[in-house]
Amino acid sequence: MVKNKENSEDLEFWATNSEEGGWNIASTDEGSQKMNEEESDQQLKIQTGSDVVDDYFVEEETSEDERMIVNMGPQHPSTHGVLRLQVELEGEAVRRVKPVIGYLHTGMEKTGEELTYLQGPTNTTRMDYLSPFFNELVFSLTTEKLLDIEVPARAQTIRILMTELNRVSSHLVALATGGMDIGALSMMIFGFRERELILNFFEKTTGLRMNHNYIRPGGVAADLPDDWQKDVKEILKVIPEKLKDYDEMLLDNPIWQGRLQNVGILTTEECLAYGITGPSIRAAGYGWDLRKMQPYSGIEKFDFNVPVLQESDVFARWRIKVLEILESLKIVEQAMNSMPKGPYKIQDKKVTPPPRKRLDESMEALIHHFKIYTEGFKVPEGEAYVAVESPRGELGCYIVSDGSSKPYRMHVRGPSFCNLQALPVVMADSPIADAVAAIASLDPVIGDVDR
C-alpha cells in the first residue's frame, strides 16, 4: 500500500465534508485514513498479476485476520525448561516472537547477599545447573580478586580439569536434548549415556552428581580421589570414540544436514549487536573465547584451539559443540599429565579453615574454625568483575563488598540470558518447524536466564 500524503488541506476537507465526501472517511486520532485513489505502477502490476512477489517473507502487508498468536510453554517439552514464547504466526511462518521469562526466578542474587563468601558457591552452583563448576569458579575468582589472593597451582589445575570436563558434559546434554527436540531420539539416549561417565567421576570427587559446591574461594573443597587418573583416562578413551558415532549418525547424515543447514541464521553482526557469546558467536565466524582473550585460572598454559565455523546456522552451532568437546578433552589430558603436587587450598589461615585433626590439638585452630564457619572471613571493601568462558558463553560475576563477610551486592551476567534475546531474530520469518531447532541450538538453560 502506498502511504497517504498527509497534508492539512486534505485532512480538513475530509473532516468537514464527511457527509458528501463519499467513501472511506475518517478523521480519527491517527489522522486521515484516506486511501490513495491512484495506486503506484508497481502496486497495480502486483494486483494484475504481471509482477509476481516471489519472497513470501519479505512482503509484510497482510490483514490482521491472518495472524495468530500462539502461546508456547512454559510447560512445554522442547523449550528447555520453563521458557514461554508468544509466537505470532502467519500460516506456517513465524513473524514475531516474544520470550516471556521469569518462571524459574529463584531470587539467587538476593539470597547471595545473605550468605557468607564461603557459602556463596552453594548458591551460585544452582544457577546454570548444567555447568555448576563454572558458576562456582566465577564466584570464587571474583572473591579471590577482592581478597587479592592467589590459589595454589594444584587448585588451579584441578579447577581447569573439572571445568573442562564439565564443558564436555554440558555440551553432551545440549547435543542430546537438541537431538531429541528435532526428533533424533537416539541422540538423547547416547548423550546421557556418555554424560554418566563424567558424572560418575564428579560424584567420586565431590560427592554429588550436580550442584557440587566443590570450587570455593581459596581453592577446592577436597583433593582428587585415589586413582583419579584411571577414571579420566577412561573418559578420554571412550568419549572421542562415541563422538565418531554421533558424526556417523547425525552430522554426516543427509537428512540431518538438510534439516538443519541454512536454518536459524545468526550472523556475526547480530551476535555482536545482541551480546551473544559462546558457541553461537564462534559458529558465526568470530573466534571470541575468554579462555584465550582473558585467561583465568592458568588456562593460558594449556595448548588448545578455538574452533570457528563460518556457516552461522543451526548445523554449525551443533557441529561446533562436537569440536569443542574434542578441544576440551585435549585440555583435560594436559591437565591430567601436568597436575602439580602440593596443597589444594590456599595456606592462608584467614581464608582456609584449619583441617579437622588440628581442632583437637590447638585452641587457636578451634577459634579459627568457628569464626570462619559462623561469621565467615571478611573481604575488603571494593568491587570486582570476573568473567569465565562457560559452555554457553561469557559468565561473569560482579560483587560489591562493603567490608563485611557477606557480599553487599552480587550480580551475575548469565550467558543464557543474553543469548536468549537473539531468539526473536533467529526465529523471525522462519517456518514454525524450525523454531524448536533454533531454540535448541542456542542452548538456553532457564536456571541461568531467570536465576
Place this chain on the structure above:
Amino acid sequence: MYSPDNIFTTTIDKAVRWSRTQSMWPVTFGLACCAIEMMAAGSAKYDLARYGMEVFRASPRQADLMIVAGRVSQKMAPVLRQVYDQMAEPKWVIAMGACSSTGGMFNNYALVQGVDHIVPVDIYVPGCPPGPQSLMHGILTLHDKIMAGEINR
C-alpha cells in the same frame, strides 16, 4: 466413598491396583536441576522403561503422575496447579528434590516454600538434586503405596 472388602472386590481391587502401578505415565514437568536428573533416570543407564514409565507425556491429559522436578517460583505456581487440574484421575504427585518439597535453601520472596502448598503430594524425594536412584526409589515407594491403598481415592 468406602467400599467394604469382600470376596468379589478384593481380587478386582488387586488387579486394578497392580495395573495402575505397571504403566504409570509421568507428565513432563521439568523445572530446574532435578529435571536433568529426571531425564537421566529416563535414559540409558537407569532406564525407567523397566517400570513401564518411559513415556513422558507432554499432555497432562494422558498422564497419571506429575513429578515436580525443581524449584517452583511464585510465577510458576498457577501453571503447575493448572497442569495438575488438567490431569485425569487417578493421579499422583511426586515432589522431587529439596526445593519442591520444602523450598530448599532458597527461603526468599521468589519461591513457593514447598509444592504441597499448591497440590497434594504423595511422595517426597529428598536430595539436591536427588540422583536417578533416589527418584526410582521414590517411584517404587509410590507403587507400594498404591498396592497397599484403596482403589477409590
